[in-house]
Amino acid sequence: MDSSVATIKHVIAEASADLRELSLSIHSNPELSLQEHHAHRLLTTYLESRNYTIDRSPAGLATAFTATYVSPAGPDGLHIGFCSEYDALPELGHACGHNLIAISGVASFIALTAVIDELRVPGTVKLFGTPAEESEGGKILMHRAKVFEGMDALLMLHPGGGFEMGGYSGAWHSLAVQSLEVEYFGKSSHSALAPWMGVNAGSAAIIAMNAIGVMREQMHPTWRVHAIIENGGKANNVVPDYAKVSCGFRAFTGAELDTLRGMMLRIFEAGALATGCTHKVTIEHEYLDNVDNDVLGAYYEELMQEKYGVPPFRVDAGGSTDFGNLSHDFISLHGIFPLVGVKAPPHSAPFAEATKTESAHECALFAAETNARTALRCFVDPEFWAAAQKSFKERKMPGPPLV
Ligand SMILES: [Zn+2]
Ligand SMILES: [Zn+2]
The missing domain is CATH 3.40.630.10 (Zn peptidases)
Incomplete structure (x- = not known):
């Protein structure tokens, strides 16, 4: 040796x-x-x-x-x-x-x-x-x-x-990854007495989650998207005025990640648009x-x-x-x-x-x-x-x- x-x-x-x-x-x-x-x-x-x-x-x-x-x-x-x-x-x-x-x-x-x-x-x-x-x-x-x-x-x-x-x-x-958080802001109301007066932030989160699901058809096979609803409401008799989604998404290169990021930002905006909520995206760490x-x-x-x-x-x-x-x-x-x-x-x-x-x-x-x-x-x-x-x-x- x-x-x-x-x-x-x-x-x-x-x-x-x-x-x-x-x-x-x-x-x-x-x-x-x-x-x-x-x-x-x-x-x-x-x-x-x-x-x-x-x-x-x-x-x-x-x-x-x-x-x-x-x-x-x-x-x-x-x-x-x-x-x-x-x-x-x-x-x-x-x-x-x-x-x-x-x-x-x-x-x-x-x-x-x-x-x-x-x-x-x-x-x-x-x-x-x-x-x-x-x-x-x-x-x-x-x-x-x-x-x-x-x-x-x-x-x-x-x-x-x-x-x-x-x-x-x-x-x-390894895959390039971006983590971010999305918060939805709606308006609370009594879920039985006056649900029509509420703006449901939890629904905005659900629409975003479903949009991620259908958009997988357009995603490259090596991409990964994993999201959880961290907060979707606190009581079933209160229209949630706040919801939070935590999301990580990954792609094969930094350039692909940029494309995927654009898609994800549109998806999160869609949740807000559909429900009448406002939303805030906080971009967290990005690894190449x-x-x-x-x-x-x-x-x-x-x-x-x-x-x-x-x-x-x-x-x-x-x-x-x-x-x-x-x-x-x-x-x-x-x-x-x-x-x-x-x-x-x-x-x-x-x-x-x-x-x-x-x-x-x-x-x-x-x-x-x-x-x-x-x-x-x-x-x-x-x-x-x-x-x-x-x-x-x-x-x-x-x-x-x-x-
Ligand atoms: Zn690890
Ligand atoms: Zn490790």
Whole structure:
């Protein structure tokens, strides 16, 4: 075995017990977006104990951090970073496995820095602690504040189900997503004594929901629209004067998302027009589609295939991530790794259970090793790095065109 690979494996194996402790502690203390103080404290304390330079609130975000390593040969080679996530979901806890993403980022980071130390290759390696992936989009806030400025490549990992559910991928094209809220304002009245004097905001919400249903005929197969009526009225004998719809919609590219947004805004207006309500749309976070660098992705898949012996999975649509916004500005890889044997998708209760098992831990650490090796190849193989740069400059959007 190549001595660099041996170093990567050794460093991760040696840290495994500590990383497992961090992962389980994050798992048993699930924290929502921008409230990840426990995870933030754990991770920064651990990284500081390993003598990295820590910034505890980049972009003014109390639960973000950066850890920086500069090569003894100088900082001026490649600048490569990994991202960790650690936010949880309401009710479900760590059903997206961000406890594993947290430690996989740390593992890749400490392993790569150990090899750079040995090889004396100039350059800088960073770990970005990125809060609020499930909502708000911490990476977007950090990107706007220029926290990623100067980076040449960014890598991260995300767990998925076992091979029955997909497996691994270094070419995951996530969907661009827009979240918004729509409020309808009507007029209350007694539902039996004088219903004709009311303006029913709940009905406006229902018309919008039905319009979404019929408009699916005109939607591209890769689009997703998911809406709920958060508030449709409080008592059946009162005409509701207020209703609220929360909606997320997704498309294959940012341009397609613009088209879909236009459709959705007309739909929500239709609810108001039909009922005589007024309405207010509050636009929330927007994540762009994720486009993995195909050179980095192919190497990641090659290493994963060596271990698992089955080919990578390909899907024409999937979830979304705030890493997508970074993928348009940096050479990047959002590797998906399998939790072997797990037959449930992320965002489900069984997946939350699965992300704390010893087996999931081993899968996360193997993926971290793979990502460290992918990043290392950028440092030591100029042809590989040149190909990654070329691919980034020339890349075409994969997936079906919008017709
Ligand atoms: Zn998630
Ligand atoms: Zn996730």
